[in-house]
Amino acid sequence: MSAPAPAPAEQSSRRLRFERIPMRRIILIVLSVSIIYGVVAGSTATLRTGVFTAEDWQSLFINGLARGSVYALIAIGYTLVYGILFMINFAHGEVFMAGVYTAYFVAVAFAGNGFLNSNPLLSIAILLLVSMAVSVFIAVLLERLAYRPLRGAPRLVPLITAIGASFFLQYTFRGFYGANVRAYPTIEILQGKWTIFGIQMLKTQAIVIVAALFLWFLLYLFVARTKTGRSMRAVGEDREIASLMGINVDRTIVATFAIGGALAGAAGILYVFLFNQVIFTMGFLPGIKAFTAAVLGGIGSITGAAMGGLILGILEAVGPNLFLTGAEVPSPNQLQPVIAFGILVLVLIFLPGGFLGASEEKRA
Numbered sequence: 163m164s165a166p167a168p169a170p171a172e173q174s175s176r177r178l179r180f181e182r183i184p185m186r187r188i189i190l191i192v193l194s195v196s197i198i199y200g201v202v203a204g205s206t207a208t209l210r211t212g213v214f215t216a217e218d219w220q221s222l223f224i225n226g227l228a229r230g231s232v233y234a235l236i237a238i239g240y241t242l243v244y245g246i247l248f249m250i251n252f253a254h255g256e257v258f259m260a261g262v263y264t265a266y267f268v269a270v271a272f273a274g275n276g277f278l279n280s281n282p283l284l285s286i287a288i289l290l291l292v293s294m295a296v297s298v299f300i301a302v303l304l305e306r307l308a309y310r311p312l313r314g315a316p317r318l319v320p321l322i323t324a325i326g327a328s329f330f331l332q333y334t335f336r337g338f339y340g341a342n343v344r345a346y347p348t349i350e351i352l353q354g355k356w357t358i359f360g361i362q363m364l365k366t367q368a369i370v371i372v373a374a375l376f377l378w379f380l381l382y383l384f385v386a387r388t389k390t391g392r393s394m395r396a397v398g399e400d401r402e403i404a405s406l407m408g409i410n411v412d413r414t415i416v417a418t419f420a421i422g423g424a425l426a427g428a429a430g431i432l433y434v435f436l437f438n439q440v441i442f443t444m445g446f447l448p449g450i451k452a453f454t455a456a457v458l459g460g461i462g463s464i465t466g467a468a469m470g471g472l473i474l475g476i477l478e479a480v481g482p483n484l485f486l487t488g489a490e491v492p493s494p495n496q497l498q499p500v501i502a503f504g505i506l507v508l509v510l511i512f513l514p515g516g517f518l519g520a521s522e523e524k525r526a
Contacts, residue, residue: 190512197508200485207488214483220361222480228367228436230475231374235429236452237459237467238381239301239422245398245462246418249317252324253304255449256331257423261297262430263339263440265289266346273347282351286431294427300331301423302416310412328446336442343441346434366435373432377425378468385464390417398462447499451478454506460516469517478502 208214214222236258243251269289272278278285308327312320352365385391393414396404405411433448434440455474459466481501482494491497509516 194512204485204488208484208486209488211488213487219480221363222483223476224361224363224367226476226479227472228370228475229479230455230472231371232429232433232436232471233448233452233455233475234468234471235374235377235425235432236448237455237471238378238464239426240453240456241459241461241464241467242394242418242422244456245464246394246401246415247309247313247320249309249320250324250453250461251304251309251422252321252449252453253308253327253331254301254422254426255445255447255452256328256335257297257301257304257445258426258430258433258449259440259442259445260300260331260335261293261295261423261427262434263335263442263444264296265293265431266344266434266440267339268292269347278347279350282349286349290428290431293430294424297427297430298420298423301419301426305416305419310415328449332442332445339442341442343439346438346440348438352435370432370435373428377428381421381425381464384421390414394418451499451502454502454509457506457516458509460518463516463518466516466518474502474505477505 236254239254239257240251243249243254269278269285272285272288304327308323309320312323352369354365355362356365356368358368385394393404393409394417396407396409397411397414401411404414433444451474452471455470456467457470458474459468459470461467478498478501482497486494486497
């Protein structure tokens with residue numbers, strides 16, 4: 163005997179359950195499965211080829227860690243400003259560019275008279291101070307002239323202003339310094355490799371990683387234990403109540419921009435240790451990648467920004483070779499920006515708050 167046909171009420175119930183499944187969820191599930199399959203299949207195919215040795219993977223990892231350290235320092239500037247003003251300062255990449263590009267001329271002068279290599283540590287300290295000072299000046303100027311008058315405006319207005327300020331700074335520095343790529347003078351003491359815990363790495367990579375860790379630690383102490391740091395956290399929680407408690411909100415916001423600018427200036431010097439050149443557009447890509455790192459870690463979270471920068475740097479260095487070499491994609495390293503911006507899109511789709519960020523409702 164054949165089974166009895168399902169009752170109309172049961173059919174209607176099944177149809178309703180199916181209709182309740184959001185189409186967005188179905189698309190996300192399919193996209194997730196596709197991405198996981200592509201990553202696993204590509205990685206497996208690459209590892210089977212044996213093109214890369216263990217030393218090659220180690221080198222790529224260290225390279226990504228150093229690059230990610232720079233991204234993390236820039237990303238902290240984004241997240242500090244967002245944590246207080248809830249705006250994305252898209253001109254922060256140009257703050258990063260302004261300091262290191264200005265310090266380039268000091269480096270050239272030092273190299274010309276031999277001071278750069280006869281007193282390398284003092285020269286690096288001076289270059290770092292010049293870069294940080296210029297970046298702080300540009301950041302504070304941006305806050306005072308471009309952002310403060312718009313503080314009560316809808317969020318879209320300062321966002322558009324930040325994009326305009328970014329292009330303004332780019333072409334202003336092009337007018338001052340020219341449009342050519344300039345190579346930073348070589349500091350002989352930074353050439354060569356070190357072996358640390360049995361791992362060989364370039365001296366510049368080791369210095370960048372250690373310097374970034376040191377700056378993150380200083381920032382943590384500053385935010386956690388100083389009066390200005392506590393004021394920054396209070397203003398980020400509720401600007402009006404912080405003002406009623408006697409906190410100078412304007413001064414706190416200026417201090418936030420200054421700290422972000424100082425970190426960007428330091429990141430600029432570390433950047434030229436790795437890449438050894440400057441140009442007026444050099445802030446754009448690192449700035450967008452640092453924004454991606456801030457979103458990945460959770461924009462508004464300093465720890466999240468640092469973590470996001472490291473993850474992004476490692477994925478950018480290792481990912482193209484690991485995922486695409488086995489698929490016989492030519493020149494996979496040229497697709498590094500695809501990895502970075504692909505991560506940005508995926509994070510915004512699957513995890514809009516990032517790893518450590520608070521949701522907008524919680525922060526409101």
